[in-house]
Amino acid sequence: MSSRHGEHEITWHNAGTGGFRSYVGYDRATGRGVVVLGNTAEPVEAIGLRLLGVAAAGADDRDGWSYPTVVAGLMCLYAAGCGLFAALRRGGRRPDRIGLVALATEAAIALIAAYVIAAWTLLPPALWTGGGAIAAGGLAVLGQSWTRLPVRAGGRAWSRWSGVILRLGLVAAGVGYLVAVA
Numbered sequence: 001m002s003s004r005h006g007e008h009e010i011t012w013h014n015a016g017t018g019g020f021r022s023y024v025g026y027d028r029a030t031g032r033g034v035v036v037l038g039n040t041a042e043p044v045e046a047i048g049l050r051l052l053g054v055a056a057a058g059a060d061d062r063d064g065w066s067y068p069t070v071v072a073g074l075m076c077l078y079a080a081g082c083g084l085f086a087a088l089r090r091g092g093r094r095p096d097r098i099g100l101v102a103l104a105t106e107a108a109i110a111l112i113a114a115y116v117i118a119a120w121t122l123l124p125p126a127l128w129t130g131g132g133a134i135a136a137g138g139l140a141v142l143g144q145s146w147t148r149l150p151v152r153a154g155g156r157a158w159s160r161w162s163g164v165i166l167r168l169g170l171v172a173a174g175v176g177y178l179v180a181v182a
Contacts, residue, residue: 082103
């Protein structure tokens, strides 16, 4: 098939089956060609067109930084912030085990949400790895003192535990969704 995108005429073909997508595109004028293979049910045509230097039809004119992508980037940074917050021991407040579990699940929820809502192929890989690594590192710093931490440093026990259970439920739902769409 051939399609015109502004000054470019792209000869292309795409396909998809059982959770995989592909795109082959060639721009005769520039002599550039691409093959994009994805292990996802999401379309990969926009990636191929970007690699060819062509804006996909209906693509965001801000070079791929659409609202969902920006939100996903912020979610990755939020996950990193959860880890940093844990490493700094919650701003001087005495940490406890419930708080550590809550921060770990918040970081996981943020990363899962970023993956689900984003045009994830457009986010810089450093944002994904940085967000996850900083979150894990910060939580590991506080986790080293796990045995010395009290279970609950303050607040109502039922309120603190219900918040943790809710967060764990959100993580389980997010993981279940990711497994279902994979």
